[in-house]
Every structure is written in C-alpha cells, then in structure tokens.
Amino acid sequence: MEDNHLFPVFFKLNQLHVLVVGGGNIGHEKVNALLENCPSAYITVVAINFQPELIELVKDAPNVELIRKPFSCGDMLGKDLAIAATADRELNQYVWEKAKSSRVLINVADTPELCDFYLGSIVQKGQLKIAISTNGKSPTVAKRLKEVLQEVIPSSINEVLDKLQVIRDRIKGDFTEKVKQLNRITDVLVRKD
Structure with a gap:
C-alpha cells in the first residue's frame, strides 16, 4: 500500500513571488485559485496570449503582472514558486527544468511526477482553512470532500x-x-x- 508522504504547508503568497507560465484555461484556473486564497498574492504570468477571462480576473489584483512574451529562463529570477500551466507538455517540461536549475519549487499542471507541490482542494470558513490532497490520485475525490466539509463546518x-x-x-x-x-x-x- 502506497503512503501519502506529502507535508501540508500554507504559503504566505503576499510575501512570496509566484510565476505562472500560461495564459489559457489552465493558467486562468491556477491564477484564480491563488487569488481566491490570497487576493494580494504576488504573481507574474508569462504567456504569448491571455484569455479574456484571465485579463478580467486580474484587472483589480494590484500585485499581478501579465507579461506577453514566450517563457525564458530569466523569468525564474526572483521567484519563489512556479506553476507550469500550459497545454504544451514540452514547454511545461522546459519550465520544470528551468525551475529545478533555479531551485524554485514548481507545480506542473496535470503532471504529478514533475510537481514539488500540489494545489489541493481548499475548504475555507472564516479564518479556518483546510487543504485536502489525494496525493495526485483523484482531484474529484478531493472536490467531493471539500463539498462535504464546506457543508458541515458551521458558519459560526x-x-x-x-x-x-x-x-x-x-x-x-x-x-x-x-x-x-x-x-x-x-x-x-x-x-x-
């Protein structure tokens, strides 16, 4: 039986700088998750194109910068975390390589074996925040558990x-x-x- 050896941590995203590579659906999903948990997160998004929903999402986020250009290794400078969030597996692999050589922790969307960390399902009621992980096995189970906990934890x-x-x-x-x-x-x- 395989154990889950993940160590849950909560990053203070208003004190760290996150690089997201990708401006499409996956990039939008990741930036949205970051901002839902920390509206003042420091995020730089690098992509050739940005979907309109992403542009709309970040228009009132003071610490989010969209940079329209291809990813380059220099984008890792000064970053604490990185997320490769493109539909291009080769580009995601390249971002992973550059993150590793820069000693930046990285999450590669939908590629658990290339992740230093996962973005788990989050339950939040007031100041209580619970992260759920299935060790990359089933995001659907994590989502269902989130729904159950959201319902049973009292608003008080x-x-x-x-x-x-x-x-x-x-x-x-x-x-x-x-x-x-x-x-x-x-x-x-x-x-x-």
Missing part, C-alpha cells in the same frame, strides 16, 4: 476561533501545560457522547 466557526484565541492568550504556564489545558477545553469538539 470564526466565533469559536476568536474565543479560543482569547482563552489561549490567558492561559498561564509552559507550552506543555498550555497544550494540556487547550486539549481539555476543545475536547468537546470531538467527544462522542
């Missing part, structure tokens, strides 16, 4: 989080003692009575 979760932050700030003691107290307080969330 922000109030719960705010109250727990106040409690956490008031708890005295070392880290271990704080964890014990917070575990006792939040036990009600998982208790099966």
Whole structure:
C-alpha cells in the first residue's frame, strides 16, 4: 500500500513571488485559485496570449503582472514558486527544468511526477482553512470532500476561533501545560457522547 508522504504547508503568497507560465484555461484556473486564497498574492504570468477571462480576473489584483512574451529562463529570477500551466507538455517540461536549475519549487499542471507541490482542494470558513490532497490520485475525490466539509463546518466557526484565541492568550504556564489545558477545553469538539 502506497503512503501519502506529502507535508501540508500554507504559503504566505503576499510575501512570496509566484510565476505562472500560461495564459489559457489552465493558467486562468491556477491564477484564480491563488487569488481566491490570497487576493494580494504576488504573481507574474508569462504567456504569448491571455484569455479574456484571465485579463478580467486580474484587472483589480494590484500585485499581478501579465507579461506577453514566450517563457525564458530569466523569468525564474526572483521567484519563489512556479506553476507550469500550459497545454504544451514540452514547454511545461522546459519550465520544470528551468525551475529545478533555479531551485524554485514548481507545480506542473496535470503532471504529478514533475510537481514539488500540489494545489489541493481548499475548504475555507472564516479564518479556518483546510487543504485536502489525494496525493495526485483523484482531484474529484478531493472536490467531493471539500463539498462535504464546506457543508458541515458551521458558519459560526470564526466565533469559536476568536474565543479560543482569547482563552489561549490567558492561559498561564509552559507550552506543555498550555497544550494540556487547550486539549481539555476543545475536547468537546470531538467527544462522542
């Protein structure tokens, strides 16, 4: 049985610079996902052509730059993450090679074996954000789980989080003692009575 060895992280996209190569449907999908999670994300999109929906999407995004030109290795300079989002497998492979030689983490759309990271399904309710990954096996399952979680997580979760932050700030003691107290307080969330 194959294990999922992915380590989930949440990038602060307003502090990193993302390169997206591709201005078509795939590029639009990836830029949209980035902006949905961080409207102030720093994104540079390089493509020969941009679909109108992508141009419309980024018109009010202050930190997104569209550059109409073919991809070149210099586009990797100063980037922290890259996404190869074209329908051209050879171009995606070339972008991957340049990212690897530049030590830039890369996601190659629909090519899990060339990905350093995946863009998982995201559930967000207020300040709570949950990422779902199937290790590249089935984005459809991730999408369905997202729908279920979106429905069952109460809209009042922000109030719960705010109250727990106040409690956490008031708890005295070392880290271990704080964890014990917070575990006792939040036990009600998982208790099966």
